[in-house]
Amino acid sequence: MLEDKNIPKTPVATLGEFELIKTITKEFKINEKSTQVGIGDDAAVIQHGKEDTLVSTDLLIEGVHFDLSYMPLKHLGYKAVMVNLSDIYAMNGIATQITFSLAFSNRFPLEAIEELYAGIYLACENYKVDLVGGDTTSSTTGLMLSLTAIGKAPKKEITQRSGAKEGNLVVVTGDLGGAYMGLQVLEREKAVFQVNPQSQPDLSEYSYCIERQLKPEARTDIKALLNELDVKPTSMIDISDGLSSEILHISKASKLGCQIYEDKIPIDPEVGKTCEEFKINNTTAALNGGEDYELLFTIEQNDFEKVKGHPHLSVIGHMTDQASGYNMVTGLGQQIELTAQGWNGIKSEE
């Protein structure tokens, strides 16, 4: 998993910008019929007939959002696209295009940049989106990625954070806390490796957690699933910063309170076991961990029977009036207040 030092290393400076762009984008095809003009002009041209256009953007910085000592570049490219598409899915939209810009220092040879693009390419193929533009520049230090996703949806299907109503049920897809525990495992292995570079750790018992951290998948399937179940979500958000932070966003945008139940929060058994080993409360991992890229949404109470027991969906609580605040009932029956985990803050200049 750690970087292979024996791959060829072509200094990018020998290519020039246009040759570089040609080299790294030659595999990309246009799949999406709304893409009229892709890479290679001042702007991409996208046609969105009667549907609304969705736009979302993310910035990923080395040393802040990712650590290349355990994040292979191909995975980083893939994950960067997932992070971005997840925002379009969180509007109940269909992602159609992305732009991808990067800045990188001379520490990165062409082969490294190609690995990064291989991940972008795979994500575009798997999620049926077109890469339609970007910008490539040098940086004085490290790697920075900037992505913008474009999507579409009929106006009546778009789901904002502000649409929840009192009494609505709170539903989460998949399970939570895995990406955070994967990070703990990788950080620990990095520390071991720094002490003993010959160590060959067996990480197979953490494979789910590590995959959640290194190769997350955005929930492109949920829109179709909800259509199939005939459920229209009233509000929706993706879980990038942890369940607690996200449910507060929905509550505040909808001017409501919320109540969730600790024992309803879906945790994978491997995540639970890893939490025990690391002496981390698994609810804390789910509430504050982030990076799971699951969707959190609200539905009308009448739709309960339609989602009940579905393997991809967990009803974890309901929306209350604003005065009741933001609460979780613990496994022991105590009510505690939910707070957004603090922002990581501004990094010191090195």
Add this chain to the structure above:
Amino acid sequence: MLEDKNIPKTPVATLGEFELIKTITKEFKINEKSTQVGIGDDAAVIQHGKEDTLVSTDLLIEGVHFDLSYMPLKHLGYKAVMVNLSDIYAMNGIATQITFSLAFSNRFPLEAIEELYAGIYLACENYKVDLVGGDTTSSTTGLMLSLTAIGKAPKKEITQRSGAKEGNLVVVTGDLGGAYMGLQVLEREKAVFQVNPQSQPDLSEYSYCIERQLKPEARTDIKALLNELDVKPTSMIDISDGLSSEILHISKASKLGCQIYEDKIPIDPEVGKTCEEFKINNTTAALNGGEDYELLFTIEQNDFEKVKGHPHLSVIGHMTDQASGYNMVTGLGQQIELTAQGWNGIKSEE
């Protein structure tokens, strides 16, 4: 022009991300009727009825694209928007929205970030575009900006780089080389200031050049002007990297050659005078200087009378067959080959 050291400095870390976003975006209004949902959800919602959607993106890195020792942050914000809108205008489109993301280290207090946003705000007001989203994060070093512009245009009005035909005339807006000479003046003053911080330079004789560098304006007016003149450009690009590089882009995309005339290249008198002082050939400044954000386009020969003598438009040459290559006839009647100025290359990690 150099940074005022007496402004208040609120550490951004005391605010948290959401308070920061609230503080810096509170002035932004929605002006553009296609903006259905702006800042504050997972994605913006933009409606583009029967017109095509245009998307363009740029990445600006401290130490690569800008130097804060002479670029005030408000100007930087303004210029970043211009750089981005210019790409939409270069498609003969109308810019409607932008997203703006930034990463910054703890060297930047809240007031600095507010200054940056004041420039973004002014640009949005002046150019009637809406800020509809972005991402804010910490960086380990310096300031990075990423912008995406969204625009629209009826399909038949969109002008790509590839549309030029043999015999078409080559037209440039405004004048060239000013931004590059402004940079030379500012670099010289920076060097003087480093030796003698008490120096109070009189830069009034370079005011046009400095304004072209620090506060460029994108050519939002050209689309309407060409409509008024009843001229439909066949291809178009904006001049961000210098005339030489841009005309090569049009030529290669259109599978043609080109011939331009040195004495037709529009140079402002102040730019010419500054070139003399710096012993820089003014044609070199125009061909290779870049950052002028003028538009370069091709028109049919029949349209010559319509543009002839217009104060904003200069016919500088014509498109030839591909085998004839990319040429400039100098003031002395010699024919020289146009080459794209090399890419700045990849910066060394510090």
